[in-house]
Amino acid sequence: MKRVAIMGVGSLGTIMGAIISKNGGHVDLIDSNKAHIDALNKEGATVTGKMNLKNIPVNALLPEDMEGIYDIIILLLKQTYNDVAIKQLLPHIGPNSVVCTLQNGVPEESVSEMIGAERVIGGTVGWGATWIAPGISELTSDVSCIRVDIGEQDGSITNRLKEVQEVLKMAGECVIVDNLLGIRWSKLIQNATLSGMSAALGCTYAEILDNDKAAAAAAWVGNEMCKIVRKRGIVLEDLVPGWSYYALEFSDKAGLEKSIQWLRDYFKPHRPLKASMLQDMEKRRKCEIDQIVGTPCKWGAKLSIPTPTCQTIVDIVKDFESGKISMPTMDCLDRFHLESL
Known part of the structure; x- marks a missing residue:
């Protein structure tokens, strides 16, 4: 045995x-x-x-x-x-x-x-x-x-x-x-988008999805990560049949709007949730920000792919962990400078 x-x-x-x-x-x-x-x-x-x-x-x-x-x-x-x-x-x-x-x-x-x-x-x-x-x-x-x-x-x-x-x-x-890597990165995109923003803004998924800028920032996280996936040759797997994370790729304003709507539809059943990372932060425990949102930041640096939205999430959480700021709130949205399309 x-x-x-x-x-x-x-x-x-x-x-x-x-x-x-x-x-x-x-x-x-x-x-x-x-x-x-x-x-x-x-x-x-x-x-x-x-x-x-x-x-x-x-x-x-x-x-x-x-x-x-x-x-x-x-x-x-x-x-x-x-x-x-x-x-x-x-x-x-x-x-x-x-x-x-x-x-x-x-x-x-x-x-x-x-x-x-x-x-x-x-x-x-x-x-x-x-x-x-x-x-x-x-x-x-x-x-x-x-x-x-x-x-x-x-x-x-x-x-x-x-x-x-x-x-x-x-x-x-x-x-x-x-295709373990394809599943891993699909799950990573799922976690980095809404969970990452939840940790950075100290809020539920619903508060992100109902705020235009917060939802746009979540979409940008997905877009940055899709660029990394493409360059690495990773093929994303659907975690839910028919719901592809490639929907978060965009290059113009219309594409961004479609991505935002995709997030709102996909995460509709999970609106009351708040990230486990945020729950750890509330308990003053070290959270997995480096392992979740920090991973695309690391790969972006290796591949010369900009990841400013992911990096802003990491920076906010790190500032909280170091005592530079108190618990993040929706006011932290001001730190996100989203690219114009």
């Missing part, structure tokens, strides 16, 4: 671990939150919201209590903790171990630098959850949405992908893909 661990047992990891354990799988849940680990071991994992699971027995560990080598490790912690977590994992990763990153952004690049690309596969999570209390998480998406797409960085279909798929299928649908 393969040894499997989930590293980073927040909202998603708690639910995934609970469902796998309920379905007879064996997985260690690893997290640095001692109160959470104690509750999981004492009371089991409880899932509320769209799923009702109570006190599912699980095996939870603090990082310092890990022993031996794991065959499969699922990374579900925020990338802001990767430097610490990967160092903790290194003694427990063997030459044939597989680390599957199910994090925001494009984490395969940095994780590969730390443990070797030959050990790293990646994937995207298509459902949402909220951490409620030690031992308890709320599933906020319908059960039918519990899906994970996984793939190799080079697009090949391998036996180890199928082995990881067998584990993740115990929690929900798991699909092997041959």
